[in-house]
Amino acid sequence: MGNTTRRDGLARGLGWVSLALGVPPTLAPGGFAKALGIGDAPRHRAATIFVGVRELAAAAGLLSTTSPVWLWARVGGDVMDLGMLGRALKNHDGRGAGRTAAALAAVAGITGVDVYAAATRSRSTSDTKLTAATTVMKSPQEAYDLWRRLDNLPDFMAHLDDVRSTGPRSSHWRATAPFGRTVEWDAEITADVPGERLAWRSLDGADIQNEGEVRFVPAPGDRGTEVHVKLRFTVPGGKLGETVARYFGEHPGQQLDDDLRRFKQVAETGEVVRSEGAPGGKWARREFPQHPARPLADNEKAMVS
Amino acid sequence: MKANCWISRNTVRVENVPDPSILNRRDAIVKITSTAICGSDLHLLDGYVPTMQKGDIMGHEFMGEVIEVGPGVDREKLAVGDRVVVPFPIACGACAACRAQLYSVCENTNPNAGLAEKLFGHPTAGIFGYSHLTGGFAGGQAEYARVPFADINPLKVDDDLTDEQVLFLSDILPTGYMGAEMCDITPGDVVAVWGAGPVGQFAMDSARVLGAAKVIAIDKEPYRLQMAERAGYTTLNFEDVDVRSALLELTGGRGPDKCIDAVGMESTHGSAPIYAYDRAKQAARMESDRPFALRQAVTSCRNGGVVSVIGVYGGFVDKFPAGSWMNRSITMRTGQCHVQRYMKPLLERIRRGELDPTRVITHRLPLGQAPHGYDIFKHKQDNCEKVVLTP
Numbered sequence: 135m136g137n138t139t140r141r142d143g144l145a146r147g148l149g150w151v152s153l154a155l156g157v158p159p160t161l162a163p164g165g166f167a168k169a170l171g172i173g174d175a176p177r178h179r180a181a182t183i184f185v186g187v188r189e190l191a192a193a194a195g196l197l198s199t200t201s202p203v204w205l206w207a208r209v210g211g212d213v214m215d216l217g218m219l220g221r222a223l224k225n226h227d228g229r230g231a232g233r234t235a236a237a238l239a240a241v242a243g244i245t246g247v248d249v250y251a252a253a254t255r256s257r258s259t260s261d262t263k264l265t266a267a268t269t270v271m272k273s274p275q276e277a278y279d280l281w282r283r284l285d286n287l288p289d290f291m292a293h294l295d296d297v298r299s300t301g302p303r304s305s306h307w308r309a310t311a312p313f314g315r316t317v318e319w320d321a322e323i324t325a326d327v328p329g330e331r332l333a334w335r336s337l338d339g340a341d342i343q344n345e346g347e348v349r350f351v352p353a354p355g356d357r358g359t360e361v362h363v364k365l366r367f368t369v370p371g372g373k374l375g376e377t378v379a380r381y382f383g384e385h386p387g388q389q390l391d392d393d394l395r396r397f398k399q400v401a402e403t404g405e406v407v408r409s410e411g412a413p414g415g416k417w418a419r420r421e422f423p424q425h426p427a428r429p430l431a432d433n434e435k436a437m438v439s
Numbered sequence: 440m441k442a443n444c445w446i447s448r449n450t451v452r453v454e455n456v457p458d459p460s461i462l463n464r465r466d467a468i469v470k471i472t473s474t475a476i477c478g479s480d481l482h483l484l485d486g487y488v489p490t491m492q493k494g495d496i497m498g499h500e501f502m503g504e505v506i507e508v509g510p511g512v513d514r515e516k517l518a519v520g521d522r523v524v525v526p527f528p529i530a531c532g533a534c535a536a537c538r539a540q541l542y543s544v545c546e547n548t549n550p551n552a553g554l555a556e557k558l559f560g561h562p563t564a565g566i567f568g569y570s571h572l573t574g575g576f577a578g579g580q581a582e583y584a585r586v587p588f589a590d591i592n593p594l595k596v597d598d599d600l601t602d603e604q605v606l607f608l609s610d611i612l613p614t615g616y617m618g619a620e621m622c623d624i625t626p627g628d629v630v631a632v633w634g635a636g637p638v639g640q641f642a643m644d645s646a647r648v649l650g651a652a653k654v655i656a657i658d659k660e661p662y663r664l665q666m667a668e669r670a671g672y673t674t675l676n677f678e679d680v681d682v683r684s685a686l687l688e689l690t691g692g693r694g695p696d697k698c699i700d701a702v703g704m705e706s707t708h709g710s711a712p713i714y715a716y717d718r719a720k721q722a723a724r725m726e727s728d729r730p731f732a733l734r735q736a737v738t739s740c741r742n743g744g745v746v747s748v749i750g751v752y753g754g755f756v757d758k759f760p761a762g763s764w765m766n767r768s769i770t771m772r773t774g775q776c777h778v779q780r781y782m783k784p785l786l787e788r789i790r791r792g793e794l795d796p797t798r799v800i801t802h803r804l805p806l807g808q809a810p811h812g813y814d815i816f817k818h819k820q821d822n823c824e825k826v827v828l829t830p
Contacts, residue, residue: 271534388553391556392552395553399547402531402533403531403588404511405463407531407548409575409577410459411492411550426492427496427568427571427575427577427578428442428444429458429459431457432457
């Protein structure tokens with residue numbers, strides 16, 4: 135999880151800021167304290183060294199790992215600094231008070247940046263779990279076979295643009311995320327029982343970490359095959375992104391239901407059913423307000439791809 | 440081509456639109472020779488059925504000649520040149536519903552199933568020219584239409600019968616027939632039919648064919664009641680008599696054994712206060728359908744009888760007499776007609792002269808005059824019972 139900080143310019147930038155701020159107080163605590171307009175009494179020196187070491191630790195954390203924990207650590211450090219500088223300003227003897235006030239303002243500013251970075255990164259790691267089911271009048275083996283040809287999945291899954299098998303158990307996926315963003319990932323098959331079960335997960339480095347499982351179960355009384363799908367993935371923008379996407383009609387659960395409906399259409403009739411109102415087939419829901427229920431003009435037929 | 444399009448509430452207009460083309464492999468294109476205006480088109484016209492869009496082509500009762508077939512069509516079953524009647528529900532033929540002959544609830548043919556599911560709990564089949572809730576399919580009040588799953592849906596008919604004799608196999612004749620069939624009529628049954636529109640008339644004909652001893656027509660339009668009377672049925676005008684006591688009188692106090700609601704969501708009522716109550720709730724969006732006929736059918740039916748509902752409902756009703764229904768062992772059956780199930784047997788009944796669908800036709804108009812047809816049909820002017828349009 136937390137893949138969004140991997141190439142995260144802001145988080146890394148804050149790491150370098152920590153490094154730059156950590157070196158002087160550690161190596162020259164007296165000079166640093168003076169520069170901030172604080173006296174170099176032993177307790178001031180000790181506090182300054184502590185701040186320096188803390189910053190170096192934060193730098194190491196932010197530059198080497200992707201966890202937002204270090205961003206929150208920076209926020210904690212900021213609060214501590216604001217407290218110390220505030221007390222220093224309150225009890226000030228007057229010499230260099232302007233420099234202390236400037237330092238306080240600078241820390242307040244950087245606190246804002248840290249809170250923003252930590253909050254946005256933390257939200258991005260929220261998880262979405264979906265389940266859906268349909269029943270198709272096909273044998274479990276036939277339904278499994280259709281799903282196992284992963285290259286077919288974009289035919290009925292609205293948000294998948296392309297799935298390419300890259301090996302017996304590996305594949306490359308490209309999809310459209312909410313608001314037109316394109317996301318890609320490599321996936322591997324983690325379980326493959328012909329006619330029964332298929333499971334997969336994205337490999338490290340995926341834009342959206344995800345894993346899924348589909349089970350093919352004979353329906354009671356010779357009524358075809360129940361197809362049970364489970365998906366788990368991180369929604370870009372986390373809970374906030376999910377809420378906004380819902381507002382614009384891109385509810386992930388509905389999408390999965392619609393995808394399964396189209397899987398059923400392909401399994402039972404051979405193709406996704408189109409109407410004049412929904413000529414794009416798999417994009418029916420996204421098309422509202424739809425094309426009027428009248429034939430397409432020649433220049434509109436590009437919608438049918 | 441020319442097509443009759445929904446423009447806005449209570450406005451349809453004949454417009455020039457693009458010709459249809461094949462969208463799915465098992466489509467066919469039909470050159471329409473006859474088409475009709477259905478009572479349920481009026482629910483779309485006035486916006487009672489939601490999700491109509493400006494420019495939608497209306498119409499789900501049509502027939503014609505196949506002029507093109509898609510690459511996936513089984514040529515043994517359908518070929519260019521075939522004369523066909525097209526059923527209004529679009530069926531795939533492969534899902535569990537179709538295999539059970541429940542074609543109007545086909546699980547595959549509604550591309551907007553997600554939307555229909557929100558309103559109904561489960562989705563229903565695609566229907567031609569019947570809002571985006573049922574898929575957004577272009578309708579048949581036009582010169583041409585695209586017909587999906589063309590090798591299983593249309594009924595091929597020979598030239599020995601005229602268009603007017605077979606056109607109504609597309610909807611209203613099977614719908615009326617299913618209304619009677621759901622009644623499980625046994626010898627001696629008295630069947631009361633609310634609504635003497637075209638579907639009601641065919642429900643009466645079917646009840647007779649299926650062995651009803653007496654058929655009673657209930658309406659308020661004298662010309663519609665006269666049409667039923669000419670066909671040999673007993674009539675009741677609900678503006679002149681109290682329906683329940685009149686029905687008791689006609690059945691020796693038992694009540695009709697079987698009741699058919701061929702009215703649906705926009706019924707009217709002889710009692711002004713009751714009509715005003717439901718009309719106001721409808722306007723306030725507190726109920727979507729006015730169920731006078733349905734209420735009266737339930738409370739009039741004899742103990743242990745059957746109420747068969749073929750009039751169209753769209754959403755929710757208020758003051759449904761659940762107590763009467765439950766305590767008196769009433770069976771209710773309903774559904775959009777599974778037309779494909781009835782086309783062949785009814786074609787044979789027409790051929791044998793047992794049913795004459797042409798008896799309800801009062802107006803024959805060119806397609807260009809479709810808006811006028813809607814107008815007289817909606818306002819029951821000029822004794823309008825059924826309008827057939829010719830492209």
